[in-house]
Amino acid sequence: MAARIIDGKLISTEVKERIAAEVAEYVEVQGRTPTLATVIVGDDPASHIYVANKHKACEQVGINSAHHGLDADTPEDELVELVASLGIDDSIDGILVQLPVPGHINPDAVVGAINPAKDVDGLTPVSAGLLSAGNPGLVPCTPAGVIEMLDHEGVELSGAEAVVVGRSNLVGKPVAALLLARNATVTICHSRTKDLPGTCSRADVLVAAVGVPELLGADCVKPGATVIDVGMNRTDDGLKGDVDFAAASEVAGAITPVPGGVGPMTIAMLMSNTLAAARAR
DSSP, X not given: OOOEEOOHHHHHHHHHHHHHHHHHHHHHHHSSOOEEEEEEESOOHHHHHHHHHHHHHHHHHTOEEEEEEEOTTOOHHHHHHHHHHHHTOTTOOEEEEOSOOOTTSOHHHHHHTSOGGGXXXXXXXXXXXXXXXXXXXXXXXXXHHHHHHHHHTTOOOTTOEEEEEOXXXXXXXXXXXXXXXXXXXXXXXXXXXXXXXXXXXXXXXEEEOSOOTTOBOGGGOOTTOEEEEOOOEEETTEEEOSBOHHHHHTTOSEEOOSSSSHHHHHHHHHHHHHHHHHHTO
């Protein structure tokens, strides 16, 4: 029996509709509109598309956006100075620096300059520390979107065995922390994991976030499991996830497609974080 498809586009639309209503209420009560500042360095076409999509989402939910585009040869100290100035600008609620930045710029220095209270991407060391300690804070958007999807689908996380494939600071580690906070029993797999299929096939919830096209096949999926594929890999055959969708769909109980799964949720949760940052002022 084929798995149920978890429609990220549909869920993200519902999330944005909810946020739009909450933003309207915030504006009425506070007399101001939440504002997201975006910063991009250089002319990478994909990065500009990503930022344009974020501005479009802001418009959809009633959040203001302020864009700062810098030349590719912008010095690191100039970029850090801009990010720091946005951190003390009372008109700005959220700051997003589009990564990657050009090679001459240290991304850690840039991220470190973001005011943690405005860190709507959840990337600063302060945000990571709050999440690790189980304290309230702004959570990375993609991991937050994964949890939102699981909740939408009614997946019981407490007591569930969850396996996360990938240990990046952007997705793997934070999504594992969020699952742990929901009382799942969490295992993180990576390039040194000795028996990947054996470990993954125990999972009630399998999250793939490793960046290798179709790495996980049917032998990695427990019958009836919920599979969340965060991977977005460009191949000669188009976009592919980290999971072999066709094969895994024959075993899983529910699965996200690529594209149309986790991707739309990332921007929706960025809107949620921007509103949360505004409320916390």
